Amino acid sequence: MTVSPANSLRLRVGFVLARRFTLSAFANFVDVLRLAADEGDRSRPIRCQWRVLAPSSQPVQSSCGIAVTPDEKLGDPSRFDYIVVVGGLIDEIERLEPDYIAFLHRAAQAGVPLVGVCTGAFILHRAGLMDGYRCCVSWFHHEDFLEQFDGLRPVSDQIYVVDRDRLTCSGGASSAHLAAFLIDRHIGRAAAQKSLHIMIIDEAMAPDDPQPGLPLDLATDDPLVRRALLMLQQNMDTPPAVAEVAAHLQVSRRKLERHFAASLAMSPADAFMRIRLSQVRMLLARPDRTISQIAAETGFCDASHLIRVFRDASGMTPEQWRKTARQDAAA
Structure with missing residues (x-):
């Protein structure tokens, strides 16, 4: 050179x-x-x-x-x-x-x-x-x-x-x-x-753009819980049931639930849904993703299912959340 x-x-x-x-x-x-x-x-x-x-x-x-x-x-x-x-x-x-x-x-x-x-x-x-x-x-x-x-x-x-x-x-x-x-x-x-x-990267990301990963409020030093969360994160489009995760980790469902309650004060199902909704919010920040695409990528049956769950969790639809986030960013 x-x-x-x-x-x-x-x-x-x-x-x-x-x-x-x-x-x-x-x-x-x-x-x-x-x-x-x-x-x-x-x-x-x-x-x-x-x-x-x-x-x-x-x-x-x-x-x-x-x-x-x-x-x-x-x-x-x-x-x-x-x-x-x-x-x-x-x-x-x-x-x-x-x-x-x-x-x-x-x-x-x-x-x-x-x-x-x-x-x-x-x-x-x-x-x-x-x-x-x-x-x-x-x-x-x-x-x-x-x-x-x-x-x-x-x-x-x-x-x-x-x-x-x-x-x-x-x-x-x-x-x-x-x-x-x-x-x-x-x-x-x-x-x-x-x-x-x-390099086929649409645009530069700002320093405070989020990492695609586990929400920090699910941080834990319990190795069993960490393995369960990682398993879901790696299978976001086809999320496994709690019983499947427990079987994969070779523990009983009850033991897995006890570990989640002790380390995160929530059930595995609630933690898994929190991860999926966190991923939904990250994808909503990308204007090229439709609600149907986001639903498919995060394991929801269809757009209607995602809209219903998202509204129950956040009090607004995904499109309303996306619009609010854009307004906040422009302010």
């Missing part, structure tokens, strides 16, 4: 990849930079540059087994505008090499903003670099974060968080939106939108 002259670059990003990092989070971030860096999709690093950094030239293996070879040694972090830490599997966080940790501390001391992608926020916090900052983690890892880091409440209901010189996102597709935020900031909105459109 031919590198453009230094004076034409508006954005320089260095990547630190943890062992067993999430490839999709890394690739989404890089592709937004790549597509914004040049005309069309020619991929020349004219307006921005990205480099994978490591203490040695040894390839770093992702969680799916694909390895990435570093471009250059860690060196002086001040040659970059941002250092992005891409995490992955929870078990690998403690194994980050000391050279990486020292490099991240040098970056912080030099005033280089640090970005945590996926479990990259865990790595930054474990390194002592998130004290006093808000940080975003995936809803899927919310409880894991609380177990490892006392005294810090992660943000798990937004796709990314920008808090001064710390930027964090939940991983996956959200890394593309955080990268687009940086492109918008340093190169321009048109370049950011172009990148997302080429």
Whole structure:
């Protein structure tokens, strides 16, 4: 790859990849930079540059087994505008090499903003670099974060968080939106939108757009309840009955109900409906979804069934809720 002259670059990003990092989070971030860096999709690093950094030239293996070879040694972090830490599997966080940790501390001391992608926020916090900052983690890892880091409440209901010189996102597709935020900031909105459109992403999401996941009021440290909630979340279009969930988890229905009552003060059926209605509200925020489509995606028989249940729960129809939400956003 031919590198453009230094004076034409508006954005320089260095990547630190943890062992067993999430490839999709890394690739989404890089592709937004790549597509914004040049005309069309020619991929020349004219307006921005990205480099994978490591203490040695040894390839770093992702969680799916694909390895990435570093471009250059860690060196002086001040040659970059941002250092992005891409995490992955929870078990690998403690194994980050000391050279990486020292490099991240040098970056912080030099005033280089640090970005945590996926479990990259865990790595930054474990390194002592998130004290006093808000940080975003995936809803899927919310409880894991609380177990490892006392005294810090992660943000798990937004796709990314920008808090001064710390930027964090939940991983996956959200890394593309955080990268687009940086492109918008340093190169321009048109370049950011172009990148997302080429990646077949309709528009950039704002930091406070919600993550698609479990409602935070259903957070629990009961492993049985967490497994039951995750099972429903993964089968939203054909929601299993409580008895099916109990059988899958190899417990009695009564035991499952006792665990839900003790940890969430509600029945499994009520918790499952809360998850489905939370997903309905998220989909209602998207103008391209009809009520019939939303009903199908969230396991309701048809639009009439969804309208009836939604009105009973919220006091308004889905269309009324959608209209109110738009008015609030425009205010």
